[in-house]
Amino acid sequence: MDFELTEEQKEIKRAVREFTEKEFKPEIAREYDLKEEFPWEIYRKCAKLGFIAPHFEEEYGGQGLSFFDYLLIIEELCRADSTLGTAMITGPFGGELIHMFGSEEQKKKYLPPITRGEWVSSAAFTEPNHGSDITFLETTAKPEGDHYIINGTKTLITNAPIASFIVVLCQVKPEAGVKGQSLFVVDRDVEGLDITKIEHKMGIKASPIGEISFNSVRVPKNALVGCEFMGFYHSMEFFDVTRVGVAAQALGMAQGAYEKALKYAKERMQFGRRLSDFQVIQHKLVDMATALESARLLVYKAAWYIDKGRIIPELSCMAKNLATSTAVKVVNDALQIFGGYGYISDYDIERYYRDVRITEIYEGTTEIQKNIAARFLLGK
Ligand SMILES: Cc1cc2nc3c(=O)[nH]c(=O)nc-3n(C[C@H](O)[C@H](O)[C@H](O)COP(=O)(O)OP(=O)(O)OC[C@H]3O[C@@H](n4cnc5c(N)ncnc54)[C@H](O)[C@@H]3O)c2cc1C
Structure with missing residues (x-):
């Protein structure tokens, strides 16, 4: 057991601190808190330095860092500022599901724009009637030929108003409960997707949240993330x-x-x-x-x-x-x-x-x- 950080880890912390001392000015953080907007400019600079999803492999634009190293970055960003730090770390949320369970094709399409700081993503589980208990969902995905048709509403979803894609947990077989759910990746520009920003939350105001309505959204079979019914x-x-x-x-x-x-x-x-x-x-x-x-x-x-x-x-x-x-x-x-x-x-x-x-x-x-x-x- 060794409680000392390695030289590389100390260097990572130093680099994040250098970045935040320059970019996370308190007056800027207060401004974003007030206007409730995502700080895109700072986010892109953060990505340029490799601090967005640094644990993704290099082939997807990450640094191939360990999860522990990533935590050091998260800690340091949020230490420097709770509002801006949070905005820096939530962008890859939906991408993380693809990183963990997605196909090679999905990883190649969705992960590099995340690490480049061009896209942010959402992961949508919560529904108006299902928060802590997602063992049954009202958002359904119905197989139809080579596609699935998604219907339902997800709410309180981080980044929904600005996400380029959403990974959504759906009930495919209603009678099978947790054994009948699957994850799907949905591009923002598909027909039938309706997103409304939820305003005036208590804190982390530079990280927008929203409600997403899926109105007969058609996704191809290869939008399935991970294994069928393992969602x-x-x-x-x-x-x-x-x-x-x-x-x-x-x-x-x-x-x-x-x-x-x-x-x-x-x-x-x-x-x-x-x-x-x-x-x-x-x-x-x-x-x-x-x-x-x-x-x-x-x-x-x-x-x-x-x-x-x-x-x-x-x-x-x-x-x-x-x-x-x-x-x-x-x-x-x-x-x-x-x-x-x-x-x-x-x-x-x-x-x-x-x-x-x-x-x-x-x-x-x-x-x-x-x-x-x-x-x-x-x-x-
Ligand atoms: C800013 C913000 C960002 C969010 N981002 C996302 C996101 O990106 N994606 C997403 O899917 N969701 C997101 N959420 C939703 C969040 O995950 C849910 O709010 C949370 O899981 C709780 O669900 P709920 O609000 O429906 O509360 P409920 O499930 O209704 O719970 C209400 C209270 O009852 C308690 N409770 C419930 N069941 C039990 C039990 N069995 N035993 C004891 N106590 C219980 C809870 O702990 C809680 O205190 C976000 C929420 C907020 C506010």
């Missing part, structure tokens, strides 16, 4: 990996908030002393740092197993839960250290506070992570 199982395996990415996103945001609070505590004077001279504040900072360090160890361990080709669902769930609950608490504590200024947008902590909250909800809520982990721990 649900592919999706579960996908989340076992990507939710560790959410854990790193949360850790990064909380690390950023902690560092801001530490700096502020050393500057702010009250009662003739710096805040950091009060033992209560010192202890709060130590508790925040301790919680972050311990959550990080679990997240890195989950990533380490993924790189070894051993996906351990309960470990991914535990890592996501520990990291996200720790992050929400740490950002809250950071806001407390800022006092009233923490509540004002000029100091950015309130934005981190709004942004970090989603990590306990998407890619499986905290409660659902516990349900999954319990199933594995109890051998059910």
Whole structure:
């Protein structure tokens, strides 16, 4: 066991930090938060440096980095800014399903524009009546000759308003439940696709979400991603990996908030002393740092197993839960250290506070992570 990052990993972190110090100006982040738009220009620069889906193989424009290395990048981007960092990491979401389960033809078509920063993608599971429970879906795909006809509605889908393609989980055999679902890749410009942006969410406002209606959308047979009727199982395996990415996103945001609070505590004077001279504040900072360090160890361990080709669902769930609950608490504590200024947008902590909250909800809520982990721990 070696807790030290390699020289290459330290260099990756340094390179991301150099990029974010130049591009992630707080006033720019505040502007995107206000106008609720995707920061395309910064995204393309980020891609040029190889930070978008760097774990994709070189033949698809990636860097062939390990998943662990990718987590270091996610953490560093979100540490630098919770809003812009999140926008940088969500673009490949649908592409990841193709990366994990797609055909060679699909990988060649869909992955290079992602790593070049030209396209962003969506992965659509959630429906108005099916969020945590996707064991049955109302979005259907009906085989018809050489095609499938997709009908239904997906909602709360990240990047839907700007995605070039969507990977969608559909019910193909309604009577077969989870054994009757398949994944399909749908190009944005197909007939019958209707996408509406969902406005005014609480945080991560530079990452747009939307509702997608499929009205008799016709896709060819080769739009199937992975194996027929394995869509649900592919999706579960996908989340076992990507939710560790959410854990790193949360850790990064909380690390950023902690560092801001530490700096502020050393500057702010009250009662003739710096805040950091009060033992209560010192202890709060130590508790925040301790919680972050311990959550990080679990997240890195989950990533380490993924790189070894051993996906351990309960470990991914535990890592996501520990990291996200720790992050929400740490950002809250950071806001407390800022006092009233923490509540004002000029100091950015309130934005981190709004942004970090989603990590306990998407890619499986905290409660659902516990349900999954319990199933594995109890051998059910
Ligand atoms: C900003 C944002 C981005 C998103 N991006 C995407 C995306 O890209 N793709 C996508 O498919 N979805 C996306 N989602 C949807 C997200 O994954 C769902 O909101 C989430 O899975 C929860 O589903 P729900 O909102 O329907 O809540 P529900 O499933 O209705 O749950 C409501 C509450 O009940 C709890 N609950 C439900 N069932 C149980 C149970 N069995 N035991 C205990 N508690 C339970 C939940 O934990 C939660 O607290 C996004 C959501 C948001 C807000």
